[in-house]
Amino acid sequence: MLKRLTGIALAIIGAFALGGIALHRHESINALWILVAAVCIYTLGYRFYAAWITARVLTVDASRATPAERLSNGRDFVPTHRWVTFGHHFSAIAGPGPLVGPTLAAQFGYLPGTLWILIGSVLGGCVQDMTVLFLSTRRDGRSLGQMARDELGPFGGFAAFIGTLLIMVILIAVLALVVVNAMKHSPWATSTVVATVPIGILVGIYLRGLRPGRVLEATIIGVVLMLLGVAAGGIIDQHEGIRGWFDWSGPALAGFIIAYGLVAAILPVWLLLAPRGYLSTFLKFGTVALLAIAILIMHPQLKMPALTQFIDGSGPVFAGKIFPFVFITIACGAVSGFHALVSSGTTPKLIANEADVRLVGYGSMALESFVAIMAMIAATLLDPGVYFAINTSAGIVGATPEAAVHTISGWGFPVTVAQMQGLAHDMGEHTLFARTGGAPSLAVGMASIFGSTFGRGVLGAWYHLALMFEAVFILTTIDAGTRVGRFMLQDLIGQVWKPFGRTSWYPSVLIASALICAAWGYFLYVGVIDPNGGINILWPLFGIANQMLAAIALSVATGIIVKSGKERFAFVTGLPLAWLAIVCTVAAWQKVMSPDPKLGFFAGAGDLAAKLAAGALPPDRAHVAPQLIFNQQLDGWLTILFTLILWLVIVDMTRVCLRFLRGLPTQTSSEAPHVLTRLQPAVGGGAS
């Protein structure tokens, strides 16, 4: 009864907050409305929808022993308290995507992105993560690819594999581009990020040699050193002699990052990868908590309008209309296919009781989506003029500050050169114009929140702390992603030529790592030399790839739900699947077929080729044009490939479902047999 009353109260508060957002359409709105609406919606989704799914659709059985109990080995299979598993799972799924996506989508105004983050997560992303986690828990922690192979057939498994490998390459490239754009010609940012490498190695040596496995004390030492690194960066920036050592152009930084990725993939994990992982997780938890507290204390007014004129597709940050591109751009903050890979792999081996999947799967994604909401708040509390000045490349608004502010003010978002210079000076930067990629504008937003809450005197330090946090986070994804990509490639080539599949054979390690680095390095390099910033091409490609992977995961889940005889509940995963399939297909169609050179890949390539042939390009642009033309064509073909894979998986899943419904033979269920649990509910956590 009490639960029902709190539910009704939540619904009323949530409706009130949403009504507040809706009624404030023509004046600025306070961020608190959005925070309250978000918390209410997540709680309602968790309390009612997730509870209904676990009870009726998945039929969670608290008396059934999980693989963590049956296969317990004290290492990867360990029955773990549900709040600890929640922490593990959240730190694994939380990445830089939910910070960057909403920042870019803010060009449409705060409303479209916020609505999709809330609705998409509650009905799509959280459901996907929880369902995949549950299905994998029932199957001894098998991976998404294995489940696709076991339940649908060899084709589904292969599609999931290729999809994962490709998305990894695009993901690393776009994230590396975000870091390069934040660091170029910024000695403070570059020196701070460079310092994190020796700090990581130091922590690695401490953990391996001096005090093995004492993770907490090593992490605290590392985090303190990193904070000192931020302060030292400010001193370096003031020093005429040393600052030149860290003042690099985009292409040079891209070269460093590619070399770093290669070294990090080959070095033993204890030296660099693992300690960086610990440090970045700590920074993430700390910064997110700090941001939430600061937003609550400051409760800023959002200055961005609810909707901007750019919903018509003329946006400067990225091209494309609000439908389908707001859904593609938000990416991981609402639905992320990548989470399905974590939900089927590490986490199911820790689940002590099936009833825990609601908190771990649904709850973690709700928190991740909440991070995306905070990123949206940080981006939209800036003056819109400032937001567009930071996030629009020189190729679109003009190369000089005067030209840029003229263009942006002409859109109806007034901004002056003096305002931008003052802001750059406050943040300890030379300039903030055209720092595309989302990270710098998010850091400016976070610095303003932290500054007005905890003291404005050190705005520059807050800005560089926020930037370092994002960069460390991204570099960890680059290291870990390159390494996983290396394993996948070794596995793939190993099928054809056995010795290559031996993961510790040095030539194979070197060649596979170099191939993966070359693949993402190529996209990174082209993004860096692109005068339009590269992000506007790469981010939509990443978004399509990520949503496609989510659609594959939802297909596998829908197929299994139908095969378990619950076809009347197949809409739970089937509707988000249908929506993502529509969004991905329309977005891919426009990216491939649109005659607008800003939107269509082939149109863009054709337009540039025509200009090059007519000699209409200035010499510096003509020099890089052939590479940009080839790249746009390659992106177009990749988009076609993604869409083909997606539809083949959907058709394959539909075929299996129809065979099952007609009573024809299908792959038998790979579910592990029922064993009664012997764990006490207190150990496993159980239902709550």
Add this chain to the structure above:
Amino acid sequence: MSAPRTAWQCLRALWRWLREVSGDDAYERYLCHHARAHPGVNAPSRHEFYAQELQRKWSGINRCC
């Protein structure tokens, strides 16, 4: 972890959670498991255990976008 009541118990619960989530107490928990599952067999040293665990943890997908 029973429900904490006083502020002190809350802090202790938070500390235990932090140690377990970060993997700080992984070796101690492994020793408990080892004593139960393989009585009489020598357990790996803290150093060996840490090295093996890292290799295992970082061989799969454990970071997202």
